[in-house]
Amino acid sequence: MKIPRDLNGRSLVKVLCRDWGYQVVNQEGSHIILQTDSPAHQRIPVPDHNPLRIGTLNSILRLVAAHKGIEEKQYCVRYDDLFQRRREPNYRQ
DSSP states (O other), X not given: OOOOTTXXXXXXXXXXXXXXXXXXXXXXXXXXXXXXOSSSOEEEEEEOOSSOOHHHHXXXXXXXXXXXXXXXXXXXXXXXXXXXXXXXXXXXX
């Protein structure tokens, strides 16, 4: 899977909230704080930067995958499907 290089923080927050059960609980400066209670409590800070650095994005994706109990291959396939919408010509944020 090739991770999008032009993904901003707000777009990632939308994906995590829509598809993974996270909720925005707070914003501190340029970081949006997300929280989920399934399967256990977790909070993740997501920088509201445009674009997100690739290492930061990878770290967030790994945190979500580890918390949700899925393997790296599964989240790669899952995120490729989710980010495919961004590459379609009619997609709007």
